[in-house]
Amino acid sequence: MSKHSASGPPGQAPDANTAALRKPRRKRVVLNDSRNPVTVVRTITELEEQTSVGEVLVRNLLRAQFKTSMWLAALTLTPLVGLPLAFYLCPAFAAATLFGVRLPWLLIGVLPFALLFGVGYWHNRLAERHEKDFVNMVES
């Protein structure tokens, strides 16, 4: 492996020789893991084999996730799209000042980042909740 000769000609780099020379990595072999209940396996099989039950479950999850994403996207885009329009239509708003700083500079330069992080954080929680509900449904 040419990690030892990074500046050497790349064409002569041997490929897997060193990897083969290394000691094989230890692996844990599990033949039958009792922690996974049988019912889960059955539902998962059901999901995999696209039975009607499984398909309805997946469709519901998909719809819930998509709806959440769309709502949050709309929530974010409303101010981002509305601000330029407001500045354009209302010059007085565009020239307003707050604490000696022009308001638009604060509204575009600082606020959106807090909004983006907040929405992102919220989405993460909602999406994880949908997934947890789904897993609970599958496992019950």
Added chain:
Amino acid sequence: MDLNPLALAAILLIGAVTWYLGFHSSWLANTTPDFLVARRIVRSRRNAAAIAGEYLSAASFLGVAGLILKDGVDALWYSVGFAAGHLALLLFVAAPLRRSGAYTLPDFAEARLGSTGLRALCTVFVVLIGIFYLVPQLQTAGLTLAAIMPVPPWVGAVVVLVLVTISVFGGGMRSITVVQAFQYWVKLFALAVPTFILITVFVVGHPMQQPLSADRPPDFVADTTITVPAPVQVQVAEPVRLVAHGTIDGAPVDSEVVWYAGTHEVGAGTRLEFGKGTAVPTVASAPATNSAWLRPEAGGISTLLGTYSLILALFLGTMGLPHVLVRFYTNPNGRAARRTTVHVLLLLGLFYLFPTALGALSRLYVPELLVTGQTDVTVLMLPEKMLPGLAGEILGAVIAAGAFAAFLSTSSGLLVSMAGVLSTDALPGRVRDFRWAALVAGVVPLALAVLLPPGDVSLSVGLSFALAASTFCPVLVIGVWWRKLTWVGAAAGIVVGGGMVLVALIMNIVSEYTGRWAPWFVAQPALITVPIAFATVLIVSLATPRKIPEDVNRILLRLHAPDPLGFIRDRDVARFGENRAKPTDGRHRR
């Protein structure tokens, strides 16, 4: 420009640490999966720093502040859009994309739609986007190096590319993760510390010469001599007395002249001498007076539409950038991918506060850049203008080091992703091929960077966002959420959307040379091309229902099923092995 030994030392230090980190951790990168996907054990916090570090390019570090100096508050939409792109990524594709188990965009397209033709098309556009993104990075690297030492601009481009190629040769993706995470913090530090110090200097030490709200241009803060590197059209709002040597309005001049209000054409190589306190003439495309600069949307309806176009391109384009996507595959699962992205939003939001402050300060202290309109070096010049002497030089050196971290991280990210795509699609996909592909993927942008005239880095980068938003974004979003997508629809969308952006790109370059006649949608076409691309994908998919993949339900299940259920499957480990099967249609379906 004179040699600045401190800045040079700082850049060398950054280069050395980058190289050391890359080389050191390449000792650990032994197998092909190590090389390409960092064995998928990169922790989410470090991965977030790595994504942010890779993403914060020259456009963010230097370009945004430069555009703020020139265009004022409207340029802030660049920082907002650059960050908001990650929210779109999080909302619509992050977790499903990770669960798809593919490594590159072509991988995803083929896994989802089972067409090798579509895969090849995606490969072409990944490489195109990578090149368009890399060229302005390299050009700005050239400008930066030329600003701190007396070398021609191409030297910086070559230096960055050589450093990056060596680093990529050494350790591939895994070492890059460490390097990128490190470089995010370097960039944040290199911008935050000077910002705090300069703001303090501004508040405490310097009485403001004139308020930024004045209805007139900024003034030169000292006697200034400017050599115009390329022909430029300047607008004059107040009569200016200056000494000029060269050509103005097509006629040779070698004496004192007076410019009255209006526009003037200044030829390449012309030397202009301005006295302290005279009003600064600005490039014709920027607002001339401080009051117009301070107000948003002062340019009328075309500025408004241009702003929307920019927001759309940046919001939807980020998810189609190859170097961002590759990073996501190093997350262990879909949930981690989402958490990483939230963290990225935090890191980016923190970073983008600083270019704004620096850009506004530079309107007061380095207005002379407005004459040539080449404002990308604003941030580099600001400290020495505000703090003459050693303190300013040290701050300048810190910023220069941060700028080089930006060039190095983004370039290496792009190079890794382009090389990954090229090596798996055009070559047999072994480590050796990865290295050759990296070499090829670097040389082409380098040639373009040297040959093409440099423009504003953020504007050029904005075009590659538009290209990504018009090609990969529809395929990704629709592919993740809609069962009826077909490969025909996806290919049609990519060809139509990508084709239109490419036409706009060529028109834009032609317009640059022939008097800037192009309207706003040529410079930033996303507002038109993205909806058309989405519509094309939907309509053509609906028209070709028989091409819907048979196992679409199973694929969507894998994309959306929560990670604990264990549907996630990583194909790349098998795929990038030594004995790869011959490519056949739908070879992922194992």
